[in-house]
Amino acid sequence: MPAFSLEPDQLAWCAELRRQAAERLRPLAEKGEPGQVNRPLVAELGALGLLPRLFTSGALDLCLMRESLAYACTEAETALALQGLGAHPVHAHGTPEQRAHWLPRVGEGRAVAAFALSEPGAGSDAAALTLTAEPDGPSGWRLTGEKCWISNAPDADFYTVFARTTPGAGSRGVTAFLVPADRPGLTGTPLDMLSPHPIGTLDFDAVPVTTADLLGEPDRGFRVAMGTLNLFRPSVGAFAVGMAQAALDATLAHTAQRDAFGGKLRDLQSVSHQVAELALRTEAARLMVYAAATAYDEGAPDVPRRSAMAKLLATETAQYVVDQAVQLHGARALRRGHLLEHLYREVRAPRIYEGASEVQRGIIAKELYKELYKEPHAGPEADA
Numbered sequence: 080m081p082a083f084s085l086e087p088d089q090l091a092w093c094a095e096l097r098r099q100a101a102e103r104l105r106p107l108a109e110k111g112e113p114g115q116v117n118r119p120l121v122a123e124l125g126a127l128g129l130l131p132r133l134f135t136s137g138a139l140d141l142c143l144m145r146e147s148l149a150y151a152c153t154e155a156e157t158a159l160a161l162q163g164l165g166a167h168p169v170h171a172h173g174t175p176e177q178r179a180h181w182l183p184r185v186g187e188g189r190a191v192a193a194f195a196l197s198e199p200g201a202g203s204d205a206a207a208l209t210l211t212a213e214p215d216g217p218s219g220w221r222l223t224g225e226k227c228w229i230s231n232a233p234d235a236d237f238y239t240v241f242a243r244t245t246p247g248a249g250s251r252g253v254t255a256f257l258v259p260a261d262r263p264g265l266t267g268t269p270l271d272m273l274s275p276h277p278i279g280t281l282d283f284d285a286v287p288v289t290t291a292d293l294l295g296e297p298d299r300g301f302r303v304a305m306g307t308l309n310l311f312r313p314s315v316g317a318f319a320v321g322m323a324q325a326a327l328d329a330t331l332a333h334t335a336q337r338d339a340f341g342g343k344l345r346d347l348q349s350v351s352h353q354v355a356e357l358a359l360r361t362e363a364a365r366l367m368v369y370a371a372a373t374a375y376d377e378g379a380p381d382v383p384r385r386s387a388m389a390k391l392l393a394t395e396t397a398q399y400v401v402d403q404a405v406q407l408h409g410a411r412a413l414r415r416g417h418l419l420e421h422l423y424r425e426v427r428a429p430r431i432y433e434g435a436s437e438v439q440r441g442i443i444a445k446e447l448y449k450e451l452y453k454e455p456h457a458g459p460e461a462d463a
């Protein structure tokens with residue numbers, strides 16, 4: 080295993096994905112309505128064979144897909160990622176019937192998936208969720224409560240919903256359910272957000288579910304959520320790296336041709352050094368994302384720490400790179416419709432969702448101290 084460079088066939092695949100994103104997905108993304116699921120775009124992701132790969136690829140391939148699509152079409156990237164986030168629990172924990180019904184439809188882009196964990200009172204502290212699953216007969220429950228900030232809501236065709244089955248039990252009393260959008264009592268409202276993909280709230284008014292809708296075992300749903308997030312966290316970093324690379328390439332091209340002070344912008348050393356800094360940080364983030372994804376694929380024991388590091392570094396780096404790219408472009412970057420104006424809006428949310436940056440630091444610190452107390456300490460003072 081290289082430490083770390085991609086194989087020629089992986090590089091060729093990334094180039095092909097960037098081409099498909101630019102030529103086949105970008106035109107469809109441009110026709111989408113703000114705040115609504117772009118179904119032709121999702122269907123094209125299926126026709127290109129990318130959605131089925133969500134269930135056959137490892138974490139590194141997922142990162143390569145997300146990075147390459149993000150480079151040329153963030154809307155396509157996000158549509159792909161959300162299909163994965165919403166449907167991965169079905170792939171990993173669903174019954175044969177759930178898998179047979181939903182996964183082919185998700186893979187063909189005919190069914191839109193969503194992952195419904197967050198609530199008004201439970202974001203970073205997801206184990207505090209209160210959407211209640213009240214027993215209803217011998218093999219059923221009624222779901223009552225609210226979810227918010229749910230990507231693809233309320234347009235999705237089904238939701239992976241995390242509900243409280245045991246009050247007061249924190250993360251141990253949460254159960255995952257697959258809830259089709261047409262269940263009675265389920266409604267939702269779109270939210271207007273500084274993030275180009277559709278997001279909304281979901282209201283559950285005694286929505287009926289049964290054991291046939293379970294994803295995994297009752298009271299074990301938090302593991303379903305965390306297992307999904309461990310897989311997707313490095314790939315959020317990959318999304319960020321794709322955006323950073325797009326901003327960097329645009330800045331290279333702009334500074335090379337922009338006339339200023341009798342030369343080109345790049346002739347100013349402070350400009351060219353800043354471009355070098357952007358390239359340096361983007362590459363460092365990329366390497367950490369690839370390494371974390373590879374650790375996941377190899378079943379390494381330190382996946383939570385590495386996933387958290389990759390997501391944290393890449394999303395913070397992309398914010399810096401896009402902001403500096405705007406600076407080096409000047410006013411034109413802020414014009415509505417400019418690539419950087421779009422990236423400036425896209426790059427902000429990943430520092431908050433799937434665990435805010437501060438939450439990632441918490442995970443890293445927890446894992447470090449866990450290691451310290453697990454093994455006999457062999458640090459410098461042990462030698463003294």
Ligand SMILES: Cc1cc2nc3c(=O)[nH]c(=O)nc-3n(C[C@H](O)[C@H](O)[C@H](O)COP(=O)(O)OP(=O)(O)OC[C@H]3O[C@@H](n4cnc5c(N)ncnc54)[C@H](O)[C@@H]3O)c2cc1C
Pocket residue numbers: 194195196197199201202203204227228229230231272274278428431432433434435437438441
């Ligand atoms: C664009 C977008 C899409 C989203 N899509 C989905 C989705 O599809 N499904 C879903 O379930 N949710 C989704 N979310 C919700 C997202 O997961 C939550 O916003 C996130 O978990 C943070 O929760 P919160 O917004 O309630 O912030 P809070 O939990 O209230 O935290 C606010 C801030 O407090 C600080 N903070 C919080 N905890 C800690 C800590 N432990 N240590 C130090 N500082 C801390 C951080 O700065 C944090 O940003 C989405 C959010 C956005 C913005």
